[in-house]
Amino acid sequence: xxxxxxxxxxxxxxxxxxxxxxxxxxxxxxxxxxINIGHGDLIVLAGYLGIVATDALGLNPFWSLVxxxxxxxxxxxxxxxxxxxRTLGTDILPPLLVTFGLSIILxxxxxxxxxxxxxxxxxxPFETASIALPGGLAVGVFPVLIFVTAIAVxxxxxxxxxxxxxxxxxxxxxxxxxxxxxxxxxxxxIYGLAMAIALAIVGIAGVYLAIRTSIDPTxxxxxxxxxxxxxxxxxxxxxWGTLAGGMILGLAQSIGFRLDxxxxxxxxxxxxxxxxxxxxxxxxxxTRDR
Amino acid sequence: MSLxxxxxxxxxxxxxxxxxxxxxxxxDGETVAIIGSNGAGKSTFLKTLSGLxxxxxxxxxxxxxxxxxxxxxxxxxxxxxxxxxxxxxxPSLSVEENLVIGGYSKRPGPWTLERIFKLFPIxxxxxxxxxxxxxxGQQQMVAIGRALMSNPRLLLCDEISLxxxxxxxxxxxxxxxxxxxxxxxxxxxxQDIGQAMKVADRVYCFQEGRVxxxxxxxxxxxxxxxxxxxxx
Ligand SMILES: Nc1ncnc2c1ncn2[C@@H]1O[C@H](COP(=O)(O)OP(=O)(O)O)[C@@H](O)[C@H]1O
Ligand SMILES: [Mg+2]
Numbered sequence: 001x002x003x004x005x006x007x008x009x010x011x012x013x014x015x016x017x018x019x020x021x022x023x024x025x026x027x028x029x030x031x032x033x034x035i036n037i038g039h040g041d042l043i044v045l046a047g048y049l050g051i052v053a054t055d056a057l058g059l060n061p062f063w064s065l066v067x068x069x070x071x072x073x074x075x076x077x078x079x080x081x082x083x084x085x086r087t088l089g090t091d092i093l094p095p096l097l098v099t100f101g102l103s104i105i106l107x108x109x110x111x112x113x114x115x116x117x118x119x120x121x122x123x124x125p126f127e128t129a130s131i132a133l134p135g136g137l138a139v140g141v142f143p144v145l146i147f148v149t150a151i152a153v154x155x156x157x158x159x160x161x162x163x164x165x166x167x168x169x170x171x172x173x174x175x176x177x178x179x180x181x182x183x184x185x186x187x188x189x190i191y192g193l194a195m196a197i198a199l200a201i202v203g204i205a206g207v208y209l210a211i212r213t214s215i216d217p218t219x220x221x222x223x224x225x226x227x228x229x230x231x232x233x234x235x236x237x238x239x240w241g242t243l244a245g246g247m248i249l250g251l252a253q254s255i256g257f258r259l260d261x262x263x264x265x266x267x268x269x270x271x272x273x274x275x276x277x278x279x280x281x282x283x284x285x286x287t288r289d290r
Numbered sequence: 291m292s293l294x295x296x297x298x299x300x301x302x303x304x305x306x307x308x309x310x311x312x313x314x315x316x317x318d319g320e321t322v323a324i325i326g327s328n329g330a331g332k333s334t335f336l337k338t339l340s341g342l343x344x345x346x347x348x349x350x351x352x353x354x355x356x357x358x359x360x361x362x363x364x365x366x367x368x369x370x371x372x373x374x375x376x377x378x379x380x381p382s383l384s385v386e387e388n389l390v391i392g393g394y395s396k397r398p399g400p401w402t403l404e405r406i407f408k409l410f411p412i413x414x415x416x417x418x419x420x421x422x423x424x425x426x427g428q429q430q431m432v433a434i435g436r437a438l439m440s441n442p443r444l445l446l447c448d449e450i451s452l453x454x455x456x457x458x459x460x461x462x463x464x465x466x467x468x469x470x471x472x473x474x475x476x477x478x479x480x481q482d483i484g485q486a487m488k489v490a491d492r493v494y495c496f497q498e499g500r501v502x503x504x505x506x507x508x509x510x511x512x513x514x515x516x517x518x519x520x521x522x
Contacts, residue, residue: 168391171382179378181362182340182371184395184440 003258006137011254013139015230015247016147017212020205021223022230022242023153024198030237030286031174031194032088034095038102040224042199045106046072046206047215051119061121061211069203076199080192088191103220110217120214127211146208150246153201154239160197161239170194174237229272235282244283248275291354293318293475294339294370294444299349299358301331301338308334310499316444321466321476323486326496327519332479333375335496336446340372341365353443367395371442375449375479377433379421386417388432392439399441400472406435409465427458434462438469445469447478451485463489483515497521 021043028034036042046068053064083102087094123142130138161167173180173190180187209215209223230249234241249268256267275282292315301309309331316322324332337343339350341362350358357365371392379388389406407414410431416424421432430450437445451459466489470476480486486493487507495503495518503510503518 165390165394168383168387169394172380172391175380175382176378178342178362179374179380181342182366182374183391183436184363184366185391186361186363 002136005135007254007258008251009137009139010143011251012247013143013147013250014254015243015250016143016150017205017208017246018226018230018249019150019243019246020146020153020201020208021227022234022246023150023157023239024201024205025224025227026231026234026237026239026242027157027198027201028194029231030239031170032191033092034084034088034191035092035099035228036084036102036198037096037099037224038106038220039099039202039227040222041103041106041110041220042072042202043206043209043223043227044110044215044217044220046199046203047121047210048110048114048119048206049203050121050207050210051114054121061123061207064121065204065207068207069200072199072203072206073196076195076197076202077192079199080195081188084195085188085191103224107217107220114217116216116218118214118216119210121207121210123211142212146212149204149208150243153204154243157197157239166190166193226268229268232282233272233275235285237286238282238284241282241284241286248283292316292351293320294350294352296339296350297348299335299338299345301334301343301345303334303343308499309338312501314494314501316475316477318443319470319473319475320491321470321478321489323490323493324477324479324496325481325483325486325493325515325519326502327481329498330496331499332496333448334499336372336448336477336479339446340370342372363395366440366442367397369397369441369443371437371440371445373430373433373437373445373447373450375452377429379429379432379436381420381422383421384418385413385421385424385432388421389413389435389439392436393441395440397441401438401441403439406438409438409468410435425458427454427461430454430458430462431465434465438474442474444475444477447476449479449481451480451482459485483519495519 025036025039028036049068049071050061050064053067054061057063083098084095087098127142129141131141132138161170169185169190172183173185173187177187226249230245231242233248234245248271252271253264253268257264295315296312299309299312312335326332334343338345341360345358347356347358352368352370357368383391389403412428413431413435416428421429450462478486478489490507493505493507494501497518503514
């Protein structure tokens with residue numbers, strides 16, 4: 001019994017990491033209907049930036065966030081303005097093709113720079129520290145931190161969306177980009193800011209990933225897949241839905257892993273397929289088809 | 291100098307030419323109506339003035355500046371606002387947010403949220419509703435208020451009476467004097483010729499992408515208008 005409760009808690013906490021993977025994808029899809037196939041590789045890039053920064057600074061890896069997050073935001077804005085804005089239009093194929101190309105370029109670039117060896121970040125005893133709960137349960141401090149970060153990120157995004165002028169502009173551009181232009185909203189700039197925020201979150205996700213496990217240049221696509229599954233399970237365009245989607249995916253993987261260590265990834269995909277079959281629009285859909 | 295003037299303005303959708311050499315002008319403080327049957331090019335003309343459709347820079351001169359083909363998001367900041375055909379409110383935004391976002395360009399001027407609520411008091415009561423939950427007439431009020439929030443020197447209204455009951459149309463047109471009193475010039479596109487003649491200082495009639503007739507309502511005869519409108 002205790003073992004199962006432990007499995008459930010671990011699974012839900014793992015969902016926090018998946019929500020961090022997915023939040024940026026959810027954001028850019030919600031605002032500009034852009035599905036970024038390079039999203040997972042950008043997470044890995046952020047992980048390597050964290051490794052480089054940590055090597056250079058010689059400090060605890062968490063300090064690398066101070067460098068990685070702004071660097072990824074700037075990269076996001078530039079990428080959107082210089083490349084991705086040109087691919088957006090009525091046809092959904094160009095952005096898919098271009099970001100698929102981006103994914104391949106990033107993987108090769110990382111391979112050239114860092115070789116195929118896996119590397120990770122060492123956050124010291126913090127990584128394995130745990131908090132004892134009643135009943136002989138224990139939760140890791142780092143998984144809890146990841147989960148709290150995910151809630152803070154998604155809650156923060158939700159506040160930006162509902163309370164700020166930028167958030168109104170995001171929603172207006174998402175509803176109707178032509179009419180948004182009539183309001184004086186420069187969509188190219190707004191989309192740039194959306195990608196900057198998305199990649200800032202990717203920055204956090206990448207550093208956390210490199211602390212939690214080790215990374216190599218080929219692990220991006222599977223992170224994209226988890227992120228994608230979390231977004232679809234939660235419902236396109238819904239940020240809290242994305243958090244819920246991440247938690248459901250984490251839970252399914254964790255339960256599968258407990259049943260048989262070989263099954264974890266598979267049960268995650270099966271949960272995703274089950275949602276697709278029974279709730280094709282996800283659990284908390286927000287997007288209207290227009 | 292006119293507030294806005296077009297000279298030989300053309301507009302295309304791909305290879306399809308929708309406008310053929312439109313000469314048009316609005317003076318400061320004037321209300322001008324554009325009439326014409328469906329497909330005549332009225333909406334295309336307003337969209338071109340607002341920057342949504344490309345055209346040669348010099349073919350639109352607004353406040354002495356050539357603005358043809360400039361990005362729509364910049365043109366609104368220069369004081370030209372469009373109330374688009376079909377209202378196009380933002381469904382994810384409340385009534386109040388729809389109005390506030392109209393002021394995104396931060397152009398200074400007399401119009402504020404409070405002033406809009408004075409102009410259309412019913413909107414104050416519905417301020418927190420989603421814009422698209424309102425009746426057609428109220429949605430049209432939001433669309434007009436949203437455009438006014440950019441403090442325009444020239445307000446372009448595309449078929450604001452379309453699909454509305456006569457009493458509602460009267461309510462909406464009752465706001466016009468208050469808008470003009472702020473020194474705003476107005477262009478209304480109307481299929482309802484009677485309504486257009488009533489409010490306009492001058493009228494242009496469009497037919498198949500060209501100006502088929504223009505003049506002061508009092509100077510134009512019925513037969514003349516009918517010929518320009520229907521092309522018979
Ligand atoms: N998005 C578009 N793509 C192609 N042709 C269009 C488009 N919008 C309008 N047209 C054509 O341009 C012409 C003028 O249309 P429009 O300006 O909407 O007329 P009006 O507003 O006077 O009814 C019509 O022949 C119409 O079919
Ligand atoms: Mg029209």
